[in-house]
Amino acid sequence: MYNYPIPFLGGFSMTRQFRFALAFVLVGMLVSAPAMATIPDPAFSNAPGFMTVTPDGSFGYTVNVANSGGPLSGSFVQIVVSGPADGLVCWCTGQTHPVIDELTNASGDATFFVAGGGCITATGLGATVAEVFADGILLGQIEINSPDVVDAAGFVNTDPGYTGDPTCNVGLSDAVFHTAPISLGQSEPCSNFTDPFNDAVSLSDAVIVTPYIVNGTSCN
Ligand SMILES: [Ca+2]
Ligand SMILES: [Ca+2]
Secondary structure (H helix, E strand, O other), X not given: OXXXXXXXOOOOOXXXXXXXXXXXXXXXXXXXHHHHHOOOOOOOOEOOOEEEOEOOOOOEEEEEOEEOOEEOOOOEXXXXXXXXXXXXXXXXXXXXXXXXXXXXXXXXXXXXXXXXXXXXXXXXXXXXXXXXXXXXXXXXXXXXXXXXXXXXXXXXXXXXXXXXXXXXXXXXXXXXXXXXXXXXXXXXXXXXXXXXXXOXXXXXXXXXXXXXXXXXXXXX
């Protein structure tokens, strides 16, 4: 016959140090659990690759913030436009930049209505265009496009000949630029306003851009 000691039951009593350590771990779990529940996870969040800006600030760019527990309400979302890009975007007067922020709603959505124009791609710029953060956590890098895609001479913002237009006008030169990719179904991120942005420009993109062309929209 063996006579087994029975640890943790009956005669065994936890040492003072062990009880203290255990209490410390339990308190730590209680403190960290709610904090973890509100930390954004880029893998569960969505920051569409292009932010579309319009001279009248009428087009919403929506970032969704979530983690494994679902959407996060009240998350502080920041779009940080890089220095090189900030100098090239056609910002309407009164539009905050280069950092633009919004809070998420109950669905985890933060929608930005940015007043401006221009098409600034990472390829055209040769640098990061903008980054999206939620509560300080990087969700991704994004680029910028607009119905106001070129200046009156037909130059995109990153072209050497770009001179710009203080009113970010959607004019004849913009209509000419957008017409080719629309009619030919080309891949043109500067005329693509639907995610994904690297696919062929389609009817849905034409539907979005047409009213701005028809109205000749410019900064208010
Ligand atoms: Ca224009
Ligand atoms: Ca698309």
